Amino acid sequence: MPLSSTPRDLSVAPAPTSWLERLKAAYDLVHTSEAFDGPQARYFRARQIQSVLRLLPLVLLGNAVNCVAIIALFWEQVQPYWLVAWGIFVIGGLSLGSTIWRGMLRGGGRPWASRKALNVLTLQVSLYAVAWASMPVGLFQVADHPSQMLIATVVVGMLCAGGFILSPHVEAAGTYVLMIAVAAGIGLWRSQYATYFAIWGVLFIYAATMLAMVVSSARVFMSRVRADAEAERQAQLVDLLLKDFEEHASDWLWEVGADGRLRHVSARLAHSLQTTDRELQRLPFADFLRQRMPLQLADAADAHELLARCLKRPVSFKELELPLQVGHEVRWCSLTAKPLHDEQGQHVGWRGVGSDITLAHRAREELARLANVDSLTGLANRYCFGRELQDALLRAREEAREYALLFIDLDNFKTINDSLGHAIGDKLLRHVGARLKTLGPTGSVLARLGGDEFALLVPKGGDDLWVDDLARKILTAISEPFQLDEVQVSAKTSVGIACFPRDGRDPDHLLKRADLALYAAKAAGRNTSRFFDPVLEESANTRVRLQQELGVALAKEQFEVMYQPQVNVRTGQVSGFEALVRWQHAERGLISPGDFIPVAEETGQIVPLGTWVLRQSCMEATRWPAHLKVAVNLSAVQFRSTSVVDLVEQALADSGLPASRLELEITESALIDDHDGAQATLMALRERGVRVALDDFGTGYSSLAYLRRFSMDKLKIDGMFVRHLATDMDAQAVVTAIISLAKALRLTTTAECVETAEQLELLRALGCDDIQGYLMARPLHAGQVPEFLGRENLMSVMHHGAR
Structure with a gap:
């Protein structure tokens, strides 16, 4: 039909x-x-x-x-x-x-x-x-x-x-x-x-x-x-579909009787198992498959035992996976079947379908491997390391063992990446991983957590000296040059160490404290190692609280701008004021800018804070005599912002302050990463009449190329040289060189932290233009500025000091 x-x-x-x-x-x-x-x-x-x-x-x-x-x-x-x-x-x-x-x-x-x-x-x-x-x-x-x-x-x-x-x-x-x-x-x-x-x-x-x-x-x-x-x-259609299924599909049909032997032998089944119809029917189907069980797989016997148990109970089973040794390779098949019953309801066999899932099984294993392995270095990844750390600490509690967790971070990786390219950077990470692999003792776990950060978990083989010796070996091994193709690369690293159970009894605390120790190693000058110290966590917690409170203080404007006078050395007249922000905390009192400014820079809160200081300073300067300038510090984060020029224009427009009375102080770090962008920003500011001063000159990179390339108006001599000006000939030589360089480039100079008349006389003799410091006055509240400007003999104050 x-x-x-x-x-x-x-x-x-x-x-x-x-x-x-x-x-x-x-x-x-x-x-x-x-x-x-x-x-x-x-x-x-x-x-x-x-x-x-x-x-x-x-x-x-x-x-x-x-x-x-x-x-x-x-x-x-x-x-x-x-x-x-x-x-x-x-x-x-x-x-x-x-x-x-x-x-x-x-x-x-x-x-x-x-x-x-x-x-x-x-x-x-x-x-x-x-x-x-x-x-x-x-x-x-x-x-x-x-x-x-x-x-x-x-x-x-x-x-x-x-x-x-x-x-x-x-x-x-x-x-x-x-x-x-x-x-x-x-x-x-x-x-x-x-x-x-x-x-x-x-x-x-x-x-x-x-x-x-x-x-x-x-x-x-x-x-x-x-x-x-x-x-x-319908029967013809089913027969046709089954025939087409057996001829063209990758799956195969199977049917066994009450004796467990195959009733129907699919040609595809025989082909998949590389055998003959007669061989398939010689033994019960489960026994035939068991004979081809790969002995090298640990779970193979369990899988075949599960099949035998399923065939003993007249209950359907689905997608039971079996490994089979076919020729010289291990292949995987999936079996699904339903029981057969006669008219009296007696169980008389099984009918089902089988699939060769070797490729799918291999793909699944590869996905599992990729989920636990870092694709670049072949080491364990963060997810795998977290699981291994959890298991290791559980065993350590049962066996009363101690572990050391070492965080390893390259110090100059960003520079290598930017200068030599990401391909060289990737090769460096692979070589670093290979060297670290040779240093870990038996039972250790090495992982790449991401970027240039590695983690090494080792069972302690002794006291802290033993761990410190391992850290020194890591520092030495990484410091040896790497030959990457035709390029020789030198790298340095820092190591942070936390120990179980002393520094943490669970993975989260141990990871956090190893990271704090790494942060301390970086802060200590890099290319060194540090153990975790509770002081580090207390300091970190303080920084976190400070960050949260800083946001509240910004919203409520709990900051105050104070003004430190800058005085002309030759005339003794005030030439301007530097705006200095202060935070009067409701509970902790006055918080030093050295404590909250770095936090604000790390979190990006320095941008709204700096904008507020700029606007307040411009508004206050309009109340001063017209010849006085106001100097406002711009952090590197602010300076690199694309909106810095617009913010300055807006502050000047809102306050009505002439641009010539505003002086912006920037540090050398603001000019390092983006030369072209920094040059464009400086030109835009100076075209609008705003003066620019290079702050803390002599303490940073102090490249003369900056002074030749970037347009400046002033150099500020850092206080670390001024404090030792009278007692240290080297400091005097540096200050002399800075003043001479500024005069050659037609720049003015301002010396910071002038506290004694002797320092003042030396600076006057060397040709410094302006000074600021406690010798003239401490930072003043806005309301104290008029009184300070009303003093008749400021030169006398400069000679005798301010109380």
Whole structure:
């Protein structure tokens, strides 16, 4: 049967509306036609004919008995030749009809019949009905009462039996029942019982009942035939899909009986396991698979044991993974199966599907490896190290062991990356990882946590001296030059150390304290190691609290700007004031800028703080005499901001302060990373009339290239040189060089931290322009500035010092 030969789906057919449509719909249910059943109609007609032919032997026997009874009964009453001819016609016609009907079936294993064949069957049934109808019509009126009873019995029997036997073909059955009923009625009408209306009623009811039974039986028969055809179609479709599945899919089917042996051997299964059908059926399936268990895998035996347990219980299992040794490689398969049961519900085997999941299993293992391994160095990554650290500390508690956690961070990696490129930087990290790997003792765990940061967890082999010796070995090993292709690279590192259980009893605390120790090593000058000290954590906590409180102080404007005068050395007149921010904490009192400014720079809070100081200073300077300037410090973070020029313009515009009265102080660190950006910012500020001073000159990189490349107005001499000016000839030489350099470049100079008259005289002798410090005045509140400016003899103050 073609798979496309699907009967019309009655469930989705539109509901009939008129009585003609309803009659047509009812007729389609008991009738076969190409319009309704498609190509299947030919097969259904054959099934109708076959249904009649199956009962034909009984029909022949019954007809023969009835004919003999009628002939014997009326042999003396009717001409014998007429009875013989009638009997021969009935029996012979029925026999001939059966031969003709069989001949109308076409095809071999799946017979079919044409519409003409059913029309011929209907015609032959009509002739057969006429032959039997002649018997009550011709004999009932001449028969005596017993004979009439026999005729009535035969008629009723033929009516029921014929209608039932012919019911698969509703047209033939209906014609037969109607013709027999009409003949019985004619015979009754011609007899002396014509006035017995009860007999007429019974005849009518019998005929109507038989017609209803014919229609009902035909509906049941056609429904069963169509259902069988649909089931056969579905079975063929399943067989086709299974065949296609076995021929083209990577999976394979398997089925085992109660003895555990394969019933059906898939060619793909044999191919996947590199064996033959006979070998597969030689042993129970589970035993066959166990023989191919890879002994080198630790979990292989457990997987095969699980399969054996599953096959002992009649419960479905899904995606059970098994490793198998196939040739010279290990392959993985996945088995899914459901139990099979017989009619009594007894378990008789298994049927399922298997898949070769080797590639998927390898991909899963690779993903698991990548999830735990740093792809650049091949070391453990942060996630894996955290898990290993957790497990190690659990074991350490049980075994009362001590561990040391070393954080290792390269000191100059950013410089190497920026100057030599990221490719060289990546190679350096791989070589660093390889060297560290050789230093870790047995049982240690080495990981790359990210960037240029590594972590080494080692079981302590002694006291802190032993750990310190290991840290020194790491510093020495990393300091040796690395040959990376044609480039030789030198690297330095810092090491922070925390010990379990002394410095932390859980991974989080131990990691945090090792990081604090690393921070301390960096602060101590780098290329060194430091153990964790509780003071470090206290300092870190203080910084965190300071950071939080700094945000609150910014929101509530709890800061104050104070002003330290800058005085001209030659005239003794005030030339301006430097704005200095102070934080008067509600609980801790005055907090030094050295404590909160670094925190503000680290967190980015220096930008809003610096903007506030700039605006306050400009507003306050407008209250001073017009010749006085205000100097405001800009941090490196502020200076690198793209909006610094706009902020300065806005502060000047809001306050009304002329740009020539504003002097911005920047440090050398603000110029290091972005030369082009710094140059553009400096030019933009000076074009607007703002003066720029280089603060703390002499303490940083002090490259003369900065002074040649960047436009400046002033150099500020750091107080560390001024304090030792009178006692240290080297400090005096540095100050002399700075002043001489400034004069050569046509820059002014300001010396900070001037505290004694002797320092003042030396600076005047060396040619310094301006000074500031406690010798003149401490930083003043805004309200104290007018009083300070009102002093008549500032030079006297400069000579004798301020109290």
